Amino acid sequence: MTPRRLLLTVSAVMAALTAAGAAWYLTRPGDAAAFVPGTSGPDRLLTNEYAHWNPRAADARRSPDWDVTSGSLYVRGGAGWSGPPDAATPDARSSTGTGSSVFRMNSRRADFTDVRVTLRLRVLRLIDTPRTPPVPTDGVHVMLRRHDPTRLYVASLHRRDGLLVIKKKLTGGTENGGTYTTLAQTRYPPPRPGAWEPFEVTVTGTSRVTITITRQGRTLLRAVDDGRHGPTIARPGSIGLRGDNCEFAFADLRAEPR
Numbered sequence: 001m002t003p004r005r006l007l008l009t010v011s012a013v014m015a016a017l018t019a020a021g022a023a024w025y026l027t028r029p030g031d032a033a034a035f036v037p038g039t040s041g042p043d044r045l046l047t048n049e050y051a052h053w054n055p056r057a058a059d060a061r062r063s064p065d066w067d068v069t070s071g072s073l074y075v076r077g078g079a080g081w082s083g084p085p086d087a088a089t090p091d092a093r094s095s096t097g098t099g100s101s102v103f104r105m106n107s108r109r110a111d112f113t114d115v116r117v118t119l120r121l122r123v124l125r126l127i128d129t130p131r132t133p134p135v136p137t138d139g140v141h142v143m144l145r146r147h148d149p150t151r152l153y154v155a156s157l158h159r160r161d162g163l164l165v166i167k168k169k170l171t172g173g174t175e176n177g178g179t180y181t182t183l184a185q186t187r188y189p190p191p192r193p194g195a196w197e198p199f200e201v202t203v204t205g206t207s208r209v210t211i212t213i214t215r216q217g218r219t220l221l222r223a224v225d226d227g228r229h230g231p232t233i234a235r236p237g238s239i240g241l242r243g244d245n246c247e248f249a250f251a252d253l254r255a256e257p258r
Contacts, residue, residue, distance in 0.1 A: 037253060038065070044075050048094050065109075066105050106240035113145070116256050117200070117239055122248060127247065139190075140242070141154050142154070145233045168181050168229065168230070184222065186220065202214070206234035
């Protein structure tokens with residue numbers, strides 16, 4: 001190899017290493033981009049549980065942002081919407097019903113550890129069905145560090161019983177394969193039906209995990225998980241929304257790594 005060719009080869013290798021280092025710097029943990037799922041465009045079905053349970057179906061409506069494991073997710077008026085909740089099993093277009101009396105929506109991204117979730121929430125009504133009789137926990141809940149249905153944190157923003165609640169769920173138990181532990185709760189009378197409310201929910205820490213619910217700069221509820229009720233959930237996971245016997249809408253949802 002000639003000296004000139006050797007110099008060019010070394011220069012190319014150094015450039016590649018520099019680029020790789022820059023790429024690592026830009027994507028190292030903690031520098032992940034904010035998650036800002038879109039709800040613009042015409043009113044439509046965005047995705048539903050049919051798409052989750054039929055991943056190869058050509059007629060399924062799929063979202064690049066959300067995996068809906070139960071219920072139906074629509075866009076209406078520039079906001080996400082659960083549709084009228086019922087106990088149906090949706091087809092590809094949810095023409096047979098929404099199934100949204102049990103609504104579960106998880107982000108496809110699952111790299112959220114310390115994160116701040118902001119959104120505006122609008123609860124339209126609470127209902128019940130023969131499949132889902134009314135219970136105090138009916139309402140809308142934000143899921144954090146979700147690994148699967150049995151391992152996650154939950155911040156309840158609107159409940160039938162008028163409480164704000166922060167819980168942890170760990171694998172093993174009778175509640176859909178897991179057990180919930182209440183970490184903190186407080187009385188919070190819900191607003192009138194149809195009113196928009198801004199919320200901010202944050203989770204930080206690993207050996208001691210702190211979860212906070214804030215509204216317009218005012219802390220409404222804070223919980224600390226120190227591991228006394230089972231190990232903390234320290235690894236990254238997805239975020240999501242859960243609805244129970246509730247028709248609701250959300251807008252301006254954003255998840256920003258802390």
